Amino acid sequence: MQRESIVKVVGAVIGKVVSRDIGDASENTALFDDINLDSTSILEVLLGLEDEFRIEIDPDDLDMDSFRTIGSLADYVEARRPLSLGGE
Amino acid sequence: MGSISNLHLSRIGDLKEALTGSRTATFVWLCNFEVEDAWSKGFTGLPGGGISEANLLVQRMEEQGILIAEPGDYVITGQAIDPEFLSYLDRCGLGLAEQIVVGNTDGKPTNAAVLDSPAVLAELRSLAKCGAYLMPMGVSGVEETIAAATGLRLAGPPSSVCVTVNSKIYSRRLTDRLGLRPIAGRACETVDALRSALLTDPCGPYPLIVKDAYGVSGKGLLVLRSPDAAAGLLRMVERRAERRGSDALHVVVETFLEKRFDLNYQITVSRTGQVTFDFVKRAVTEGGVHKGHVIPAGLTARHYDEIRDAGLRIGAALHGDGFFGVAGVDALLDAEDVVRPVLEINARLNMSTYQTRVLERFSHSQGHAQAQQFNVHVDGASVPFSRILDVFGSLPTVPVDGEGVLVTCFGTVNAFAGRKESYDGRLYVMLFGRSAERLQSLEFKVAQSLSVLSK
Numbered sequence: 001m002q003r004e005s006i007v008k009v010v011g012a013v014i015g016k017v018v019s020r021d022i023g024d025a026s027e028n029t030a031l032f033d034d035i036n037l038d039s040t041s042i043l044e045v046l047l048g049l050e051d052e053f054r055i056e057i058d059p060d061d062l063d064m065d066s067f068r069t070i071g072s073l074a075d076y077v078e079a080r081r082p083l084s085l086g087g088e
Numbered sequence: 089m090g091s092i093s094n095l096h097l098s099r100i101g102d103l104k105e106a107l108t109g110s111r112t113a114t115f116v117w118l119c120n121f122e123v124e125d126a127w128s129k130g131f132t133g134l135p136g137g138g139i140s141e142a143n144l145l146v147q148r149m150e151e152q153g154i155l156i157a158e159p160g161d162y163v164i165t166g167q168a169i170d171p172e173f174l175s176y177l178d179r180c181g182l183g184l185a186e187q188i189v190v191g192n193t194d195g196k197p198t199n200a201a202v203l204d205s206p207a208v209l210a211e212l213r214s215l216a217k218c219g220a221y222l223m224p225m226g227v228s229g230v231e232e233t234i235a236a237a238t239g240l241r242l243a244g245p246p247s248s249v250c251v252t253v254n255s256k257i258y259s260r261r262l263t264d265r266l267g268l269r270p271i272a273g274r275a276c277e278t279v280d281a282l283r284s285a286l287l288t289d290p291c292g293p294y295p296l297i298v299k300d301a302y303g304v305s306g307k308g309l310l311v312l313r314s315p316d317a318a319a320g321l322l323r324m325v326e327r328r329a330e331r332r333g334s335d336a337l338h339v340v341v342e343t344f345l346e347k348r349f350d351l352n353y354q355i356t357v358s359r360t361g362q363v364t365f366d367f368v369k370r371a372v373t374e375g376g377v378h379k380g381h382v383i384p385a386g387l388t389a390r391h392y393d394e395i396r397d398a399g400l401r402i403g404a405a406l407h408g409d410g411f412f413g414v415a416g417v418d419a420l421l422d423a424e425d426v427v428r429p430v431l432e433i434n435a436r437l438n439m440s441t442y443q444t445r446v447l448e449r450f451s452h453s454q455g456h457a458q459a460q461q462f463n464v465h466v467d468g469a470s471v472p473f474s475r476i477l478d479v480f481g482s483l484p485t486v487p488v489d490g491e492g493v494l495v496t497c498f499g500t501v502n503a504f505a506g507r508k509e510s511y512d513g514r515l516y517v518m519l520f521g522r523s524a525e526r527l528q529s530l531e532f533k534v535a536q537s538l539s540v541l542s543k
Contacts, residue, residue: 033508033510033511038377039139039140039307040307040308040309040310040375040376040377042136042139043134043135043136043310043321044310046135046136046324047317047320047321047324050320050323050324051320056327057324058327058328058331059135059136059137059138059139059324059328060135060138060328060331062136062139063138063139064139064140067139
């Protein structure tokens, strides 16, 4: 899966959680300031990412830096992607 | 209950007497919003609870202490309250307390920054010598340390009691113990108990709501719409338990209940165990996040009596468990018009507590009032308080004869000024009308006026 696709899927997961289309979001879109993601939604996003990317997320490893932008969350996902998805 | 005059307004003198035995005690108010963060330490909740940043906006809500403190009292704030806003409150005739400004908080919460400030500690020591009390919004270990370091007497119970009483697990058990009408659900203190409550023996139909025992205002809450979603959560919780070598958990699972509206009521428990039912208000919430209050709540006499009775019984039980002070209880009137008297018990002051003196001063005997918040978009420089008064135009910004709008918290507008180039700040107001219709008309005008400041 290419970087562009990862960013798109991360955006789609977040869009589902906040119940609106954020199709115009980019790597630099800020999750809290631009999308108004709130702290109640973080866990929902993580569960969505686990499902979509078939990865295991340990929230204890995560800090706010991974939640700044769609790009930083995509970085986190990319670092944990199973190899079986690597060539998609 | 048809009017504000039917409510018992918990005057600050009554509160001082209940907590100290003297109506004229000097209080040093420390409005430590987010005290739950300290209370939750050591209790495992939903995964991801640690992912958060210091919320400067919530910290600035502490300036509401100036609304509740009496002249002669002191209010500790991280930053000085805007002088224009203070002067406005003074013009409104509220009568102001002295401020103790910590100043350079270095990103820390105000209570922690107090302990780093020799000047503030010295000032508090001198107030302690005059017999003043430390009156926190809620008592945590930090407030106990401040009291010990300065000699100020604490006007509240030990933090260990607050930790016990504030837990949603305690709320559920107390509801059962008192035979009050419960919300269907279960307390879960192990991973197995959570699995049972969600999957193997679910406490009700989906959606099911999982709440941290110490979550506050929408934080630490997850709505699960299907068993598949629950299985995803359980996988994450089980992996964490395995990593940590502990299956301890502190959450509650509850069924979703259709409601007519939320309620918030307050009781004051004196040191000696006398319980006063202070008020009940309609609470406005969105997704579990507090948005405001409506007064009167619009309850029938039967509903009011049921809530008052629950409040008095809860207060007596809290005192039996070592608590005294102000406790706020969240409740609701369900879609069948049935009171559910306990969603959770908060062992601290609540947003509605800060309205006490404002309501006493400005509400008409048969009037209506509403606490509301509005987003104010800030681009670059701070918004001066005069700009807020300007956009209100001819609306009465000093309520007279039960009519008008009062700004109750302004620091939250400029909370991120100088840190972020563009953000939504928050303005808190209280609206007063002599009838429900006049209040509605005022609300429309206020929203219209403030819309020029939104994004």
